[in-house]
Amino acid sequence: MEETGVVIAGTNKEDAVSLLAEASGGGRALLTPSCTAALEMSALLLDIEPGDEVIMPSFTFVSTASAFVLRGGVPVFVDIRPDTLNIDESQIEQAITDRTKAIVVVHYAGVGCEMDAICRIAEKHKLPVIEDNAHGLFGKYRGKALGSFGSLATLSFHHTKNFSTGEGGALIVNDPDLMDRAEIIRDKGTNRSRFLKGMEEKYTWVDLGSSFLMSDLLVPVLEEQLRRADEIQAKRKAIWDRYASGLGEWAEEKGVSLPFVPEECESAWHLHYMQMPDHESRGELLDHLNERGHRATFHYLPLDRSPVGEKVGRSIDGCPVTQSVSSRLLRLPFHNGLEAEEQGRIVEAVKEWRG
Ligand SMILES: *Cc1c(COP(=O)(O)O)cnc(C)c1O
Numbered sequence: 229m230e231e232t233g234v235v236i237a238g239t240n241k242e243d244a245v246s247l248l249a250e251a252s253g254g255g256r257a258l259l260t261p262s263c264t265a266a267l268e269m270s271a272l273l274l275d276i277e278p279g280d281e282v283i284m285p286s287f288t289f290v291s292t293a294s295a296f297v298l299r300g301g302v303p304v305f306v307d308i309r310p311d312t313l314n315i316d317e318s319q320i321e322q323a324i325t326d327r328t329k330a331i332v333v334v335h336y337a338g339v340g341c342e343m344d345a346i347c348r349i350a351e352k353h354k355l356p357v358i359e360d361n362a363h364g365l366f367g368k369y370r371g372k373a374l375g376s377f378g379s380l381a382t383l384s385f386h387h388t389k390n391f392s393t394g395e396g397g398a399l400i401v402n403d404p405d406l407m408d409r410a411e412i413i414r415d416k417g418t419n420r421s422r423f424l425k426g427m428e429e430k431y432t433w434v435d436l437g438s439s440f441l442m443s444d445l446l447v448p449v450l451e452e453q454l455r456r457a458d459e460i461q462a463k464r465k466a467i468w469d470r471y472a473s474g475l476g477e478w479a480e481e482k483g484v485s486l487p488f489v490p491e492e493c494e495s496a497w498h499l500h501y502m503q504m505p506d507h508e509s510r511g512e513l514l515d516h517l518n519e520r521g522h523r524a525t526f527h528y529l530p531l532d533r534s535p536v537g538e539k540v541g542r543s544i545d546g547c548p549v550t551q552s553v554s555s556r557l558l559r560l561p562f563h564n565g566l567e568a569e570e571q572g573r574i575v576e577a578v579k580e581w582r583g
Contacts, residue, residue: 242451243447244447244451245259247457248365248383251373251375251454252373252381253376254402255375255376255400256400256401256402256407256410257398257399258400259441259442259447259450261443262291262396263291263360263384263385263386264291264294264295264397265440266382266440267291267295268438268440269399269410269413270295271296271299271301272437273406274356274358276296276300277299277301278299278300278301279300280296280299280302281302281303281304281329282301282302282303282330282331283320283323283328283330283331284304284305284315284334285308285314285333285334286307286308286547287334287530287554288528288531289360289362290531292531293305293536293537297536302541303540304328305530305531305542305543305547307549308550311488312336313337313553314333314334314336314339314341314342318345320346322544324355328353328355329356330355330356330358331355331357333346334362334363335359335363335364335374337487337499338363338365338495338498339364339367339488340367340374341369343369347377359374359375359378361374361382362382362386363496363498364496365390365391366461366496367493368493368494370492376402379403380400380406382398383397383399385398390461390464390497390498391450391453391460393446394446396446412434412437413435414440415437415439417433417438418432419432460564464564467571470568470572471486471571471575474571475575475578478579485502486500499559499562500560501527501559501560502557503553503557504556505556506556510556512581513578513581514558516577517581522573524559524560526554526559527554
């Protein structure tokens with residue numbers, strides 16, 4: 229592949245960059261080595277400095293916070309809603325101080341956060357929103373693509389995600405004022421991308437940056453999957469639906485709650501999970517499934533209680549919902565290759581436990 233194929237991507241409607249931009253509501257897509265890298269680029273783009281505060285949920289992956297902590301930022305952890313497990317928008321405003329620089333939201337499991345309220349708060353306080361959209365590519369909130377609400381959004385193509393290049397990611401830039409600088413930061417702080425477009429005679433070091441470029445070798449792998457996005461997402465929806473219908477009655481009987489998708493949201497069908505009544509029953513069911521060869525797992529540990537989170541971060545009211553959910557949540561096997569027959573055995577195994 230020509231080197232410029234990636235850098236000046238976006239010219240061909242079927243290329244990975246254009247397909248991602250379209251799926252994310254029209255922003256500019258820059259391919260990166262990971263979602264973590266895209267979050268680190270976001271921290272650089274927003275000029276996060278030591279002591280600057282960044283609001284985010286405690287119930288998320290480490291990178292959501294670590295990207296900002298690398299710049300000296302202070303993560304301010306807010307609790308989640310007990311229904312969608314997304315950041316509790318009603319608790320965001322009390323977390324804002326003079327030092328707040330950004331609000332980061334995570335669309336957990338591919339179900340959108342309450343973006344109307346969140347964007348209203350962000351506008352009122354003139355704060356940028358960053359969507360960590362690692363779960364939510366192709367998801368929607370009130371008919372609008374997840375990834376199109378924030379100044380910036382980040383995507384992951386890690387092997388556990390709906391679309392995978394093994395490791396990979398993208399930064400979606402919706403704020404036009406950040407576009408040129410995003411390209412510079414991605415390319416070691418140089419204006420090389422303008423040079424390749426014939427807009428500079430030479431290229432040189434003009435800003436902070438690092439090597440945040442996705443390997444050219446991975447681009448066709450991503451492109452091929454994105455062209456089949458409808459098929460892949462339909463498959464995942466079918467898996468999600470089979471869990472919902474297969475386990476609905478059982479869950480109700482046993483006091484287990486299944487995922488909730490609000491009316492205003494179209495899910496990206498990233499995962500299916502169950503909230504067990506307590507920590508003990510979660511442990512028992514995990515053992516029961518894993519003994520039968522079904523790889524069920526738990527999920528995020530509260531970041532505000534992690535060794536680094538405790539040291540560098542601040543928590544709003546101790547995030548009790550995050551703590552409780554984290555101790556009770558069980559993720560069921562969910563991947564593009566999961567066939568109906570195997571899934572049927574998983575559902576039976578769940579129901580057989582305390583059947
Ligand atoms: C997977 C994930 C990441 C990290 O993605 P990488 O591509 O592995 O860096 C960040 N945030 C969330 C919410 C994730 O699920």
